Amino acid sequence: MNMNGTDIALKIENVTKAFGSLKILKGVNLEAKKAETIVILGRSGTGKSVILKCIIGLLTPDSGKIIAFGMDSHNLTKEQRPIFRKKIGYLFQGGALYDSMSIRENLEFPLIRQEDYQGELLTDKVISALRSVGLESAIDKMPSEVSGGMMKRIALARTLILEPEIILYDEPTTGLDPFTSKEISELIIKLKEERKVTSIIITHDIPCARLVADRVVVLKDGIFFKQGTFSEMESSDDEFVRGFFDFK
Amino acid sequence: MSKISNTNLNVIVKLNSAFNLSLPVSVEEFLEKTGKIFLFAKRFFTEAFLPPFDFREAYKQSFSIGYKSLPLIGITGFIIGFTLTLQSIPTLNKFGAASLVPSMVAVAVLREIGPVISSLIFAGKIGSGIGAELGSMRVTEQIDAMEVSGTRPFRYLVVTRIIASTFTLPLLVIYADLIALLGGFIAVNISSPMNLNLYFMSAFSGLGFMDVIPATIKTYFFGFAIGLVGCNEGWNAARGTESVGIAANTAVVISSLMVIIIDMLAVQITSLL
Ligand SMILES: Nc1ncnc2c1ncn2[C@@H]1O[C@H](COP(=O)(O)OP(=O)(O)OP(=O)(O)O)[C@@H](O)[C@H]1O
Ligand SMILES: [Mg+2]
Numbered sequence: 001m002n003m004n005g006t007d008i009a010l011k012i013e014n015v016t017k018a019f020g021s022l023k024i025l026k027g028v029n030l031e032a033k034k035a036e037t038i039v040i041l042g043r044s045g046t047g048k049s050v051i052l053k054c055i056i057g058l059l060t061p062d063s064g065k066i067i068a069f070g071m072d073s074h075n076l077t078k079e080q081r082p083i084f085r086k087k088i089g090y091l092f093q094g095g096a097l098y099d100s101m102s103i104r105e106n107l108e109f110p111l112i113r114q115e116d117y118q119g120e121l122l123t124d125k126v127i128s129a130l131r132s133v134g135l136e137s138a139i140d141k142m143p144s145e146v147s148g149g150m151m152k153r154i155a156l157a158r159t160l161i162l163e164p165e166i167i168l169y170d171e172p173t174t175g176l177d178p179f180t181s182k183e184i185s186e187l188i189i190k191l192k193e194e195r196k197v198t199s200i201i202i203t204h205d206i207p208c209a210r211l212v213a214d215r216v217v218v219l220k221d222g223i224f225f226k227q228g229t230f231s232e233m234e235s236s237d238d239e240f241v242r243g244f245f246d247f248k
Numbered sequence: 249m250s251k252i253s254n255t256n257l258n259v260i261v262k263l264n265s266a267f268n269l270s271l272p273v274s275v276e277e278f279l280e281k282t283g284k285i286f287l288f289a290k291r292f293f294t295e296a297f298l299p300p301f302d303f304r305e306a307y308k309q310s311f312s313i314g315y316k317s318l319p320l321i322g323i324t325g326f327i328i329g330f331t332l333t334l335q336s337i338p339t340l341n342k343f344g345a346a347s348l349v350p351s352m353v354a355v356a357v358l359r360e361i362g363p364v365i366s367s368l369i370f371a372g373k374i375g376s377g378i379g380a381e382l383g384s385m386r387v388t389e390q391i392d393a394m395e396v397s398g399t400r401p402f403r404y405l406v407v408t409r410i411i412a413s414t415f416t417l418p419l420l421v422i423y424a425d426l427i428a429l430l431g432g433f434i435a436v437n438i439s440s441p442m443n444l445n446l447y448f449m450s451a452f453s454g455l456g457f458m459d460v461i462p463a464t465i466k467t468y469f470f471g472f473a474i475g476l477v478g479c480n481e482g483w484n485a486a487r488g489t490e491s492v493g494i495a496a497n498t499a500v501v502i503s504s505l506m507v508i509i510i511d512m513l514a515v516q517i518t519s520l521l
Contacts, residue, residue: 056396085398096393098385110397113404155393162397 009034009198015064026222035196039209041244042219048202052168056090089164095155097143104139129157149176169201173208185211269498288480296407309412325424329431351454353432359463362425367470371503375478379499382482383492410475417471466514477503
């Protein structure tokens with residue numbers, strides 16, 4: 001879907017959000033082009049997850065607009081809602097696997113309930129999604145039987161299985177070893193190249209950000225106060241921004 | 249937490265912290281909570297009658313709810329029938345009415361004790377189970393994950409559980425009643441032997457439709473209330489892991505109270521008929 005001839009996939013305009021008297025977001029603006037990968041940096045507890053939840057519609061902004069595919073995320077019609085939900089994927093910070101279901105059922109669940117997949121086609125989709133995160137062997141395990149890092153990757157497979165056009169990643173590589181983390185980064189790049197997926201990624205994993213980011217934005221005091229390419233940000237003259245990059 | 253007005257009931261504040269509950273502590277909070285339950289019920293009725301239906305999941309929930317409750321409700325039923333009979337025999341003997349024991353026990357069990365005690369046990373076991381299960385799904389964002397993948401979690405999780413508890417509890421009550429009568433039979437046989445046929449004939453001789461039908465109808469309301477309250481507490485659990493325990497405990501307290509209140513209303517209504 002094309003917005004006025006431009007190729008903007010997602011537009012966030014002046015979004016504010018407060019919980020009680022605690023103002024978390026104070027006017028967030030962001031435009032993501034189709035197939036662009038944007039990395040969000042910011043200190044813990046400053047509202048990064050809140051931004052993603054506002055985009056996907058789990059939280060309602062107090063003011064401002066979020067538009068994706070020409071649809072206003074908080075004024076969806078009955079017909080738009082399922083389309084919107086299908087086009088945007090969300091990887092939860094904690095994975096959020098359904099713990100009463102096996103890994104297979106976790107992945108089948110959205111397919112059966114949203115698209116009426118059945119039989120062999122269903123199994124093929126599940127296996128290929130698990131293969132993309134390197135975890136085919138876990139298919140018949142329960143979430144309680146796999147490690148934290150594996151849960152995260154399975155959750156990613158469950159997000160990918162609906163083939164969303166925009167994917168919101170909340171710390172996709174946290175808790176993973178450097179090798180697996182690199183594989184996930186490469187998967188993100190592959191999705192961008194092969195399927196033109198637009199990605200918004202929250203991460204503290206600088207090697208991952210270096211690999212995937214077309215643009216890095218920094219959240220501070222409720223706004224995106226600096227943005228630029230990875231190397232621009234890495235050599236920023238702002239001390240706070242540089243703080244994310246050097247560990248010495 | 250919300251501000252505590254002059255109307256607060258100190259006892260409830262203490263109960264809340266001692267037993268990990270979230271009972272309303274002021275009149276405002278009580279009204280707010282009541283309003284929320286009604287809205288939740290309204291959402292249940294609007295979503296329950298719109299296709300697509302989750303028949304399989306509702307069936308699965310009914311089976312698991314029923315199966316889980318069988319042993320506990322069975323044992324309780326037996327003990328109720330057994331002790332009630334043992335205790336009635338001496339009294340009725342005094343009036344020379346020992347032969348009325350089976351029918352007296354049957355009336356007491358089928359009309360009142362069976363449905364109410366079974367439902368209270370059901371509230372403790374199933375109400376809290378539903379509260380804890382949905383509460384932990386809420387806290388670990390599993391419900392949000394269902395929401396964003398467009399899988400209609402309210403129908404899948406809530407509608408199916410409320411339907412399951414509404415239709416399973418009446419069956420469990422019938423089962424408890426029968427076991428209670430068997431318990432009564434054994435108790436009768438301790439003092440003077442009586443054969444099973446005769447026992448059941450004399451038990452049912454005193455029973456009319458008006459004893460059985462209203463008692464059965466009210467158990468549907470009990471089941472509905474327990475499912476509704478358990479789901480409401482779990483679905484609306486707050487953030488943080490302690491909310492899971494709070495949801496489970498609050499579900500038990502409120503649904504047990506609802507059972508007693510509905511029972512009181514049901515008795516008033518049947519006495520008018
Ligand atoms: N649903 C909510 N209700 C109340 N407060 C909330 C809610 N969601 C988030 N908050 C608060 O908003 C603030 C930002 O939370 P958020 O989860 O976005 O942080 P974050 O930047 O993702 O941090 P982290 O890197 O630790 O995940 C926190 O203070 C949090 O307590
Ligand atoms: Mg976060």
